[in-house]
Amino acid sequence: MPLIRDIAPADYPVVEELLYATDLEVVGSYDTGGLDVVVAELQGRLVGVAEFELHRDFGHDEGQEAHPGEQTFIYTVAVAPTDRRGGVGRALVGEIARRAQEAGDTFLALVPQDGAEEAGRQAFFRACGLTLYGPDRPGAAWGCPVSEVLAVNDTADAAGE
Template structure:
């Protein structure tokens, strides 16, 4: 059974390898300082990771006034190749949406990382309900209300509890 949980220090080496294998590594020892991090664990092994911030004002300070308030920001997400297309990524996004809502935020935003699998990443995020919220292109922000993500997964929202 898939378990989404907070990262522990024991996970750092595996997370570092997972990020590196997805071309998302920082080239050194993994350190999640200043970020919230959850991992997806299956049969005792970490198979996915997501780094996020629950309180983010991306855009407003950079002259992007149309960005919604009360947003959380998905920074980095990676799933082991062997576990893609098995619900791991969607479970990570859903957990972040739940935590976002619990923190009183109403919107989840991100910038899909560029790379060899950019099209696949964009297709995945669209399937989760996230869409471009500014003119589409490299570095464009995507997002959607967390209630939309949770409703699609059948998770009770604050309004529905």
């Protein structure tokens, strides 16, 4: 399993390369922009990153469907192409869910990036326990209770995934 930890400034260049390699655009040099950011390491190599914000009430003003409880919004989950399907992404989402629960948030939400790998991203988020909520349209929000993500993660951990 990967080591999940808070980002450090020394990680910024590697995160920038990782985001570029996964078709997530970085304008200028990488900076957290005030977001919470965790990274994943495997054997000393940084192989994943996730950006999120606790207590972020995304979407209600933009017409997104309402959801119950306090919310954590996930902005980015990126895993190096060579390290996908090894539990790195699931570990990152699980860490966000743990932090959300500790902060008192009860719901996770995100908007999957569209584009060439949209179906794969959606399948990944489904496997983590998230589902589409509200109308199926471009920019539609996905989410679920934090407890569901933690339950899926615990089940995967017990199975050795």
